[in-house]
Amino acid sequence: MSSEPSSPASSERSSLPLLGRYIDHLAAERGLSSNTIQAYRRDLGMYRSYLAEVGIGDPREVVGEDLEVFVAWLRGRTSASGAPYASASVARIVVAVRGFHQFLAREGLMTSDVSAELGIPRADRPLPKALSVEVVERLLAAAAGADPRSRRDRAMLELLYGSGLRISELTDLDIDDIDEVERLVTVSGKGDKQRVVPFGDLAATALEGWLVQGRPALGPRSSAVFVNARGGRLTRQGAWQRIKGHAERVGLAADISPHTLRHSFATHLIDGGADVRAVQELLGHASVTTTQIYTLVSRGALREVYERAHPRARRTP
Numbered sequence: 001m002s003s004e005p006s007s008p009a010s011s012e013r014s015s016l017p018l019l020g021r022y023i024d025h026l027a028a029e030r031g032l033s034s035n036t037i038q039a040y041r042r043d044l045g046m047y048r049s050y051l052a053e054v055g056i057g058d059p060r061e062v063v064g065e066d067l068e069v070f071v072a073w074l075r076g077r078t079s080a081s082g083a084p085y086a087s088a089s090v091a092r093i094v095v096a097v098r099g100f101h102q103f104l105a106r107e108g109l110m111t112s113d114v115s116a117e118l119g120i121p122r123a124d125r126p127l128p129k130a131l132s133v134e135v136v137e138r139l140l141a142a143a144a145g146a147d148p149r150s151r152r153d154r155a156m157l158e159l160l161y162g163s164g165l166r167i168s169e170l171t172d173l174d175i176d177d178i179d180e181v182e183r184l185v186t187v188s189g190k191g192d193k194q195r196v197v198p199f200g201d202l203a204a205t206a207l208e209g210w211l212v213q214g215r216p217a218l219g220p221r222s223s224a225v226f227v228n229a230r231g232g233r234l235t236r237q238g239a240w241q242r243i244k245g246h247a248e249r250v251g252l253a254a255d256i257s258p259h260t261l262r263h264s265f266a267t268h269l270i271d272g273g274a275d276v277r278a279v280q281e282l283l284g285h286a287s288v289t290t291t292q293i294y295t296l297v298s299r300g301a302l303r304e305v306y307e308r309a310h311p312r313a314r315r316t317p
Helices: 008-028 034-054 064-075 087-106 133-141 148-163 167-171 201-217 236-249 260-271 276-283 293-309
Strands: 184-188 194-198
Touching: 008 034, 008 087, 034 064, 034 087, 064 087, 133 148, 133 260, 148 167, 148 184, 148 201, 148 236, 148 260, 167 236, 194 276, 260 276, 260 293, 276 293
Parallel strands: none
Antiparallel strands: 184 194
């Protein structure tokens, strides 16, 4: 650790330019959303406070030991409510600091990445809840009907499950984003990053029924794929309420969240043998690490099957 600390005020000031350059990089070159940028500012603000407190005036003076102390320092902090920082919060801040030091090394501002040996604290992360294929079928069947709203809701459900879209991505879709011939949908995801996702036969049939027979009956024409009863773009909240209503009718309200069909899409692909990196692309995850949590869900399902079926999986009382 640095042996000649400067004053905390001067330390904080001198760390700002490099942290600011990294934030500018995230915004301009990686195209992160404003909310994500603000989260990085807050997390790196914690790091700046630590550097000021221990008297390190320039982040380029940091060594691996300083970062290990920083993690311990974080664990000793409390939030505004007085509660200790959750392990997930500590892990998130450490990821931001690692990204900052990787940036310094990549830009030639440091001779090496001093965070390379810094492990990310294990966060207690709940596994995403996925429905079984049979339960998904029940939910999709709940939107059966030939009236415009039923056709719209069936198309929404089929596309959410068939392509793994977020609800916000679904409601943002325009007619030009749907390629009915190739059965592809162009999605604008987080950070305005676009990806192209396929959809299957059943989703194609539901979409055709909605666009040809249902949508024209719901008022003025709009560029939106999914519209409300007045012909305006359906909101995220409106779409979620419709899905929740169908779930309640088939007794699934307690098992449904806005991401449930997306989680089910990913889990069923992994269960079917899909490569995790292909699933990453389909979901639009920036890192494959985020996608790998679905492999844990599948392992959990395998464990349940094993313990239920194998005669020597459990000890006989």
